[in-house]
Amino acid sequence: MTAEIGHFALVLALFVAVAQASLPLIGAHRGDPGWMALAKPTAILQFALVAVAFACLTHVFVTSDFSVVNVVSNSHTDKPLLYKISGVWGNHEGSLLLWVLILAIFGAAVAVFGANLPPALKARVLSIQAMIAVGFYLFMLLTSNPFDRIFPPPLNGRGLNPLLQDPGLAIHPPMLYLGYVGFSMAFSFAIAALIEGRVDAAWARWVRPWTLAAWCFLTGGIALGSWWAYYELGWGGWWFWDPVENASFMPWLAGTALLHSSTVVEKRDTLKGWTILLAIITFSLSLLGTFLVRSGVLTSVHAFATDPTRGVFILALLVIVIGGSLALFAWRGPKLVSTGLFQPVSREGGLLFNNLVMATACAAVLLGTLYPLLLDAPGGGKVSVGPPFFNTVLIPLMIPMIAAMAVGPFLSWKRSDLMPALRRLRIALVLTIVAAIVTYAVHGDEPVLGVVALAMAVWLGTGVLTELAERIRLFRSPLSESFRRLGRLPRASWGMTIGHLGLAITIAGMAGAGAWKVESIQVMKPGDKVTVGGYEYRFTGAKAGKGPNYKFVGGQFTVSRHGREITKLTSEKRVYNVSQQPTTEAGIHTTWRGDLYAVIGDAEGSGGAFVTRLYFNPLVVWIWAGTLIMVFAGALSLTDRRHRVGAPHRKSSAVSLPGAQEA
Amino acid sequence: MRHIAVSLLLVAFPQAAFGVNPSEMLSDPALELRAREISKELRCVVCQNQSIDESDATLARDLRVLVRERLAAGDDDQGVIDYVVSRYGDFVLLRPPVKGATLALWGGPIAIVLFALIAVFVFFRRQRQTAKAPIAATPLNEQERQRLQDLLAEKEH
Numbered sequence: 001m002t003a004e005i006g007h008f009a010l011v012l013a014l015f016v017a018v019a020q021a022s023l024p025l026i027g028a029h030r031g032d033p034g035w036m037a038l039a040k041p042t043a044i045l046q047f048a049l050v051a052v053a054f055a056c057l058t059h060v061f062v063t064s065d066f067s068v069v070n071v072v073s074n075s076h077t078d079k080p081l082l083y084k085i086s087g088v089w090g091n092h093e094g095s096l097l098l099w100v101l102i103l104a105i106f107g108a109a110v111a112v113f114g115a116n117l118p119p120a121l122k123a124r125v126l127s128i129q130a131m132i133a134v135g136f137y138l139f140m141l142l143t144s145n146p147f148d149r150i151f152p153p154p155l156n157g158r159g160l161n162p163l164l165q166d167p168g169l170a171i172h173p174p175m176l177y178l179g180y181v182g183f184s185m186a187f188s189f190a191i192a193a194l195i196e197g198r199v200d201a202a203w204a205r206w207v208r209p210w211t212l213a214a215w216c217f218l219t220g221g222i223a224l225g226s227w228w229a230y231y232e233l234g235w236g237g238w239w240f241w242d243p244v245e246n247a248s249f250m251p252w253l254a255g256t257a258l259l260h261s262s263t264v265v266e267k268r269d270t271l272k273g274w275t276i277l278l279a280i281i282t283f284s285l286s287l288l289g290t291f292l293v294r295s296g297v298l299t300s301v302h303a304f305a306t307d308p309t310r311g312v313f314i315l316a317l318l319v320i321v322i323g324g325s326l327a328l329f330a331w332r333g334p335k336l337v338s339t340g341l342f343q344p345v346s347r348e349g350g351l352l353f354n355n356l357v358m359a360t361a362c363a364a365v366l367l368g369t370l371y372p373l374l375l376d377a378p379g380g381g382k383v384s385v386g387p388p389f390f391n392t393v394l395i396p397l398m399i400p401m402i403a404a405m406a407v408g409p410f411l412s413w414k415r416s417d418l419m420p421a422l423r424r425l426r427i428a429l430v431l432t433i434v435a436a437i438v439t440y441a442v443h444g445d446e447p448v449l450g451v452v453a454l455a456m457a458v459w460l461g462t463g464v465l466t467e468l469a470e471r472i473r474l475f476r477s478p479l480s481e482s483f484r485r486l487g488r489l490p491r492a493s494w495g496m497t498i499g500h501l502g503l504a505i506t507i508a509g510m511a512g513a514g515a516w517k518v519e520s521i522q523v524m525k526p527g528d529k530v531t532v533g534g535y536e537y538r539f540t541g542a543k544a545g546k547g548p549n550y551k552f553v554g555g556q557f558t559v560s561r562h563g564r565e566i567t568k569l570t571s572e573k574r575v576y577n578v579s580q581q582p583t584t585e586a587g588i589h590t591t592w593r594g595d596l597y598a599v600i601g602d603a604e605g606s607g608g609a610f611v612t613r614l615y616f617n618p619l620v621v622w623i624w625a626g627t628l629i630m631v632f633a634g635a636l637s638l639t640d641r642r643h644r645v646g647a648p649h650r651k652s653s654a655v656s657l658p659g660a661q662e663a
Numbered sequence: 664m665r666h667i668a669v670s671l672l673l674v675a676f677p678q679a680a681f682g683v684n685p686s687e688m689l690s691d692p693a694l695e696l697r698a699r700e701i702s703k704e705l706r707c708v709v710c711q712n713q714s715i716d717e718s719d720a721t722l723a724r725d726l727r728v729l730v731r732e733r734l735a736a737g738d739d740d741q742g743v744i745d746y747v748v749s750r751y752g753d754f755v756l757l758r759p760p761v762k763g764a765t766l767a768l769w770g771g772p773i774a775i776v777l778f779a780l781i782a783v784f785v786f787f788r789r790q791r792q793t794a795k796a797p798i799a800a801t802p803l804n805e806q807e808r809q810r811l812q813d814l815l816a817e818k819e820h
Contacts, residue, residue: 240712344787363775386758
């Protein structure tokens, strides 16, 4: 019964979404306040209906209702409750339902909290949101219904992929989707602005909080995925340039560009068309990402052929959304007139440079990710595009951008001079050179790239701090004056400073873990000692045991340095009952200098000897510490007073828009 | 149909990697290090986007052993890679070679950078031209004019 209620709610949601997609839009076109006002109740009702559907699906998963195909394929009675719940979105159909639920949450949030929006803009934004939702409802109901029944129901389910039975990966997809779907707000605002033919500072301020929130979630989601790969896959890697990762990295690159270009629209009334285009691209890549991961097309183009209904539907949806919005942009975009002029060397110029690098990087990742598909589809042969390609292309792009990141905030708006900015950065430059020399001296001619990357991190970090010191006139005015200035800095500028600092920390982590990872693979008998990266690992033996739905062998290591015991590590090798698939749980001890990381492999002979893999991953935790700081910075910027008080008012908007009396 | 989708989903996630085993490793550390670096460039052709260095598939293991045999026989790094390519084709290379079919792949990023530079150049040139032209004021529409008059009238009171 629950499944039928969910299914029915989904069908109703489709009809409500159709109403929400059409009536307010027509109302906005005709200037009919009554019709425009329909946007709010429909958005809230649509959210309520999807929430019911989602609750129903969660219910059938939690109660292990094996008459529902989706539950049979992805769940099992032995599974802990957390993974029964995460099983809801750990599959194609359920993840689509989660996607559309988040879309409805965002829509309802605009409906409820968007009281400061002009009614026509609000009506159009919510209509466009609903159009996206209609596409997803149709896709689910026609090709991927999560509530399909099976008869006769089997006694138990097939279980969830053991790799996904992990707390990190339970919340990774919702985070990622909050990011993807959050960008739909920027998209809807962009399309609404194109229809209105108007983009101004007020528009940029309305879009910013949504873009910022989406960016925070996406950053967090990507970091979580990377962290999961690090501790779960068992060899200390944290980024693989896997198509699945690229699918989330592309919207991140475009979204980061969008975040920077929308500042220019807000402050300087220029780069309008470009910002609109970025909003469209960012969301298009989010859609592409969702489908790339979920359609199986990445595994092989032939997956499309084996399931043509889904494949064709996905292609049609992408063509309509991306093609349609780009066509609208081509038609209406030229009408957006920018008034703010600026020189190439200026704050705007710096932000434009960021945009160029981000967009280029994004295009290169897209090319590398889709190239094997594009070549194979018409029978052009098979080609592999792996990490060596992406590193070769992306690193040369990122180095100049990070170099410029330290300089940009010193430049003034409109026109500026490079020399004074560089003069103020001389301490940062000296520190960077010192850091490079020290690193080089310690590690010799080990990877030059590691030295460069670490130097870049120091450059960015010290550059950001220099800029902060300049802004509060540190050492140039009394300390009390500096503190007063520090307290008065707007939260948005704290957001920039802390966010850039976070990136510097992340880059340092990537440099350390990427260039100076120490690895040792060997067979160890109980009592054997191996020294890795200056730490002595003693294998104390392995024990077998049973978890809730798996069996495991747990190996124990005692780690010491200079004869002093530092920690005990336990690494498990698990075999899950249902799928018989093995997984590893690494034993990890995190320090600021680096992670001690131990993994146990197969048994070797009968004397209690095991294959062991021991690692020292220098600075690796800095990668996630830095991303966490970036997320925090984004959230801080989100609380800036300009998003709360004195909510943006459009100059003369009160009269220029029809139906304004309603507000 | 659904089973296909599910099984695809399973392979779409990277598998736990066990990679290199001690029994395969060469006793000469320098040679072993070279073998590891070469292995990172070669794809495990039956896996989902994994190098033979990371994968625990049987085929990856065979290839790792092959790489080490060639190195022990005295091949240089390129020689080993060429040997593997001669048996498995270009598909095995994670860094695709520059040739006809991959021209757009390698040329693409360069073309994008060039395009971006030209776009920026055009943008600034156009901006200079608009700067020279007098800025035409956007005329107020009827409602705005009305509102302006109301405001002016208010001030007078």
